[in-house]
Amino acid sequence: MGFLDINHVTKSYGSVQVLHEVDISVNEGEFLVLVGPSGCGKSTLLNMIAGLEGITSGDIAINGRVVNGMHPARRNIAMVFQSYALYPNMTVGQNITFGLEMHGTPRPERDAALARIAKMLQIDHLLDRKPSQLSGGQRQRVAMGRALVRDPAVFLFDEPLSNLDAKLRVDMRTEIKKLHQRLGRTIVYVTHDQIEAMTLSTRIAVMNKGYVQQFGTPKEIYDTPTNLFVASFMGSPSMNLLPVRVAMLNGSPHAELTDGEGVKMHLRLGQANLAGQEGREVILGIRPEAITDPEGADRKSGNIQHLRTRVGVTEPAGADTFVTTTLSGKDVVARMRADAAVAPGAPFDFAVNMDKAVVFDPRTEERIPA
Amino acid sequence: MATSTEADFRTRLQDWLPKLVLSPSLAAILVFVYGFIAYSIYLSFTGSKMLPSTDLVGWDNYRTLWGLSAWQTALINLAIFASLYIVICTAIGLLLAIFLDQRIRGEGVLRPIYLYPMALSFIVTGTAWKWFLDPGLGLENTMRLWGWESFTFGWIKDRDLAIYTVVIAAVWQTSGFVMAMFLAGLRGIDNELLKAAQIDGASNWNLYRRIVIPLLRPAFLSAFVILSHLAIKSYDLVIALTGGGPGRATELPATFMYSYTFTRNQMGVGAASAVIMLMTIAAIMVPYLYAELKERPQ
């Protein structure tokens, strides 16, 4: 029984079902991120937690209390919206204390809470301004202040950084993380940006087409994605996915693939339960950082394989160099150290860390366990 | 390469052409609007009776004007009519807009019903209401036939109450328009704002009072400007509904001007009254237009 329990929750609009059987349990103080592409249902789920949308079946409980059908104002939640939704005709101070005012908090208490929050978010010099006079980052902070001042059980964030430019987004991301560490509140955060998901969360729910594809810690999601969707959605540049055949060599299963020139190559797989499945077609997933130059390979790995093939393009990005080659008919991206001796068109010795490799069944799209 | 004189001509033509194209309209406006306004102002300072004359009489016409009880009646009527008209139209328009915005089934049918009176001529409206309000034939008669013997609704024949019938008919005609303006304004409000207020615990009443209605301020302003200018110009409706009567009970500046200029052959005084009407409208419109045009991206 967690602090926030989502049990068997579904959502339908008439005959169209947009959310299927969501089961998520969040502990107090956790930072849950709902991530997925547009239309996956993450915002719908958030609105259902907030009480802005009804629940078709299942229930949601906050701190032990089932909140189905309860008005948003009574659920003890606060929300930060994508557009901040600051009341344009009120000052910053009035915006922040509006919720307290609606709940009947007397004036002196409201002012005290406002002073406290304003100081914490460093917006005390903005209290008399109207939202239209603030910059994007300032508005963000006011929106967070409005949520914080209510001291709710759960904070909800609906893509709060989408409207900011890239640099500001990174800065605000760090601020949100610091705030979470400092205050230790329970947060549910919706975003389509997988970097935000990875960096901010304690646990992630990856969603697609109304289903929760995987629910776990960032590390679990990243290292052991349950299916092809999660594997390709999380991580940038995305995981390389190669169609290969299982071949038994020297008694162990290998992945058989062909390079850009038709030369057949083999990589030893760590997945023991693929033994004896000679000829099976599977999909091999390797992240770019698992394919490096020999000197840059992970020394702690027990399964570094070498692959010699021709380099396609190189993209020096300053800190690393991204190298593209062709395997199994697909473009494969490798990430190596900036000073690796790579030249386009020339053959190169790639070091592949097969410890990090994952294998998927092409039909079910699910990961084949090791 | 074209000779330098040819290129010059072409560019010069392109410079000229837009202004050339604009000029007929501009000339028309300058003459028929501003020129005529100037002429009417001039006339108001002359002793014109049936035909325009050129003998200047200074402020005489204006002095006469303010002394005429008909003019004073017209002004009082205008004040009553305009204030009631504006307030009631705004209230009804706002109410209907807010109600219609509540995800009403059949909105597509209701909205055109509220708006169709705008498509009618004021003469048609006046004719319809004149009859509806006639004691012998309209509502009063119907109520009596249905058994309510003592029901009276003879406002239109009553000297003191007739002006209110003009209000009713005018509100009937234009409140739909005000509703459409407020509805557009309501639909432009970001839904996230409303959700945030709900989470903040605002009841529907507070939500509308503290957040939605303040956000409708531009719509209120537009409505006020348009309604006040319509009120001042009201002529067709009064003519059709009451003809200015009974007696002078529903005289408005517009009807006053017409009758004094064309029927009573007091052109100078009539012109003076028209000038007063213009000044009043200008006092409202000019600041409004100025503010609107200043905002526009240049």
Add this chain to the structure above:
Amino acid sequence: MSTLTQEAQLARAKGPIPTPAPTQDTAVRTGRVARTFIYLVLLLFALFYLLPFGIMVINSLKPLSEITGGNMLALPQDWTIAPWLSAWSTAQIGVEPTGLRPYFLNSILMVVPAVAISTMLGALNGYVLTKWRFRGDTILFGLMLFACFIPFQIVLIPMARMLGLLGLAGTTAGLILVHVVYGLGFTTLYFRNYYAAFPTELVRAAMIDGAGFFRIFWRIILPVSGPIAVVSVIWQFTNIWNDFLFGASFAAGSSAPMTVALNNLVNSSTGVKEYNVHFAGAILAALPTLIVYVVAGRYFVRGLMAGSVKG
């Protein structure tokens, strides 16, 4: 000239064409009691708006005896279209028993050219004011805009004189002139606001391609002006058809428009008041604009909104 560039420009132009914002369902929640109350109020108001016109319709189909004796809300016992026929062709208007037909024709003869000319000029003006900017153009626009709002009483006397001087007094042509001039402000407003959303690069690119002022207008701007042209036409049609003041002041005789004739019919003090004929006449007068409203109401609303200047 490069048609490819034009196509590309048109495609780009379709981008910023101001389309009405998608209406979102409000997030406000209302309980069942509140909703019942809301529906009740809305229906009552619908009744309020429909009743006067409905009564006119019902009573235009009754013989006179039923009207003077009876209840205005009662349906006709003896349905008859005689009042309509009378209103159209035999009713007494002023001194002639011609019915409204000739005046209906007058209105049409007046409205069609007036609408066409003022719309065309409005389009050109809007085009100039947004794509060929020059110093002081906003002031000029302001002058034109203010002209929409003047009380027309103030131009009656000079206009009457002017029409007399031009030999157009009491003619349909004179009315056309009047309506064109005083409609220019509105049509220019519509087109100007509409064209303002098109990027100026459109014109500059076309100029580089070698197109001149008029060619740009005909080939690039005009083809995409459909929606606003409809708005302008509808608005002008409604206003000019419904006008009474100018009609009464400048064309009171045989070239009077429909509205003046209707007023004569209804307010004639001689003889028995044939109310049923009056109503039939009023509905005849209202039919054209009502039909336009029913058919193209969406554009009517857009015209109302644009005309309130809030662009």
